[in-house]
Amino acid sequence: MTHLTQQLHGVPGTDGHGGTTPDPAPGPFAGGWADTAATPPPLSGASWAAKRRAVLSERFPGERIVVPSGGLKVRSNDFDYAFRPHSAFIHLTGEQGSHAVPDSVLVLEPTGGGHTSVLFTRPRSPRDGGPHGTDFHADHRYGEFWVGRRRTLAETSAALGIEAADREGLRSALSRPVPTRVLRGEDALVDGLVPAQRAADSELVQFLSESRLVKDDWEIAQLRAAVDSTVAGFHDVAGELERATRLERGERWIEGTFNRRARLDGNGLGFETIAAAGAHACVLHWMRNDGPVRAGDLLLLDAGVETDSFHTGDVTRVLPVGGRFSDAQRRVYDLVFAAQSAGIAALRPGAPYGDFHRAAMAVIAEGLDSWGLRPYGATASTPKADLYRRYTVCGTGHMLGLDCHDCAGARTETYLGGHLEPGHVLTVEPGLYFQPDDLTVPEELRGIGIRIEDDFLITDTGAECLSSGLPRDADAVEEWLARSS
Structure with a gap:
């Protein structure tokens, strides 16, 4: 302009x-300027x-x-x-x-x-x-x-x-x-x-x-602040769910609500906000955020505030837009919650990095087996580790810090093949994603996407949940939304 x-x-x-x-000449800009140097x-x-x-x-x-x-x-x-x-x-x-x-x-x-x-x-x-x-x-x-x-x-x-x-x-x-x-x-x-x-x-x-795998005390303080602001952004969104249902592109309202918190408290977003309502939650990196938010649907919000020092939080919650989960939604949510809880229990110094992923996937595999969900058939020869990738797609977490997916240039033996140490900060975020056109799952489950993600600091004795200011289990989520409405 x-x-x-x-x-x-x-x-x-x-x-x-x-x-x-x-x-070549400053013209009207020449002279008359005060000394504004500072220390x-x-x-x-x-x-x-x-x-x-x-x-x-x-x-x-x-x-x-x-x-x-x-x-x-x-x-x-x-x-x-x-x-x-x-x-x-x-x-x-x-x-x-x-x-x-x-x-x-x-x-x-x-x-x-x-x-x-x-x-x-x-x-x-x-x-x-x-x-x-x-x-x-x-x-x-x-x-x-x-x-x-x-x-x-x-x-x-x-x-x-x-x-x-x-x-x-x-x-x-x-x-x-x-x-x-x-x-x-x-x-x-x-x-x-x-x-x-x-x-x-x-x-x-x-x-x-x-060199960024183990965070120093200053970095840990920055990440605490980033996660605290991220948690505040989720509380902001919980209070705007009903408003979002009255807008044609309610996902954009949710996105904007969180983004306002990110700009208010920090430098901005650690990554583009995922505000995925309904079947959009089955798209892992849904960032178009151009759909409606309807009562009865679920809203998957994956977002993080980046502090002025560029450290970011990364949290995901799934919110029942009408305030309560349906039976089918709760069934999936409870399985993912159990998987996340198993993954969290595996966090401890000295543990192989992959243990928390394996613990979470074991719970998901057992749950899907009990539901009779075997996408390749009951007698499939596909290795069990790959059997459920159709519904889980990705890993269960990643290092967190200056980048949302931090330390990506590290060698396998020091990261994915390494061991957890005090000062590591990472996410635990198992998910189940039943695509709306997937004929291998019952119709009532199609279009349901659930991911629950929290941020953890590995300590000398275990792990501290930095995002504990948000509820995790289904009952607590419903109570939170009731208070926020």
């Missing part, structure tokens, strides 16, 4: 195609990030490590998606939501005794000339008039406890010949400047993921 207005009125600074044109206090995660950089330095002595934040991505023409840095960059800098600057690059430069850390970033555009002297009003993508104030380099250094330098110096900084590992695919300039070393770069990705 504003860009078009500028083009029509001949105001310099845009080229009519979403780009910028040089503005921000260190961000709460900065000291913890310094410890993580020290671990990274110890792992790769004598090698340069380059971790870009990533850049802006175009949504449509001259509008970008909201920026979120790469999770490894966040983990190593302690950067937070509203301050994150696109195209920043963290460089750990080897020295005789370890590494020095330098954050190459876009500084605040000065208003008194210099190489960035007109950016503040002429650059619609990065200029302060357009997208808000950036920190000065000194302010960035004070906030993060890292030496900060202008991104313009990145090319020179990477020119010195030294073994270099890069988090690739996030910054085209970096990828072009440093020849790819596939094995070395892959090893870096693995380490950056695995």
Whole structure:
């Protein structure tokens, strides 16, 4: 809108195609600006990030490590998606939501005794000339008039406890010949400047993921806050169920209700909200959210609030829209609840990671067997582990942290094939999904999708449910909805 207005009125600074044109003189923007430099206090995660950089330095002595934040991505023409840095960059800098600057690059430069850390970033555009002297009003993508104030380099250094330098110096900084590992695919300039070393770069990705498996005290506090806000969002939704039934696209109302909480309490969503009513609940990642919410149907809500530090919750509840489960709905719900309870009971330090999944699936298999639901026939030779994938589809949980599916670059032997440790945070979320056109199940079950998901911290003695502020069993869910209406 504003860009078009500028083009029509001949105001310099845009080229009519979403780009910028040089503005050789500041004209009406010259002079008269107050000094607004500040000295921000260190961000709460900065000291913890310094410890993580020290671990990274110890792992790769004598090698340069380059971790870009990533850049802006175009949504449509001259509008970008909201920026979120790469999770490894966040983990190593302690950067937070509203301050994150696109195209920043963290460089750990080897020295005789370890590494020095330098954050190459876009500084605040000065208003008194210099190489960035007109950016503040002429650059619609990065200029302060357009997208808000950036920190000065000194302010960035004070906030993060890292030496900060202008991104313009990145090319020179990477020119010195030294073994270099890069988090690739996030910054085209970096990828072009440093020849790819596939094995070395892959090893870096693995380490950056695995270093996030066990959360430190600060991360655990952030995840508690994320889950608390997520729980609040579910309470918000419970109070809006009846309103949603009166709207043509009631799923969108549910989505918006939760999303408002995410923006109020944190940076936003940890992932796109799944607000799936009726048979939409059988689509594991239903994010269209364009359907009605009808009394008598179930609503599956899978959602998470992302804090300003970018840590996210991830919780799922299934709500009977009319306030009570039907007999068929409760039958499925109770089986999934029993499966989740078995999975939760298997959470303990030292246990193989897969134990909670196997425990939950054993309950589901026994329950479906008792219902006579054998999709390949009673005498099928299909291995029992695969027999019910038609109705369960996916695993029973995942690590949780900066990413909803956290630590995805870790090696199998340290994650899926590893053991639970104190400080792991993960979800337990078994589900049953009976597709509306599945002739292998009784008609009364078709179109029912149930998933119950909670977030857990592995402790020295067992597991703590971080999302215990929401009811789990069917009776408690009905009582909760009655109170919320």
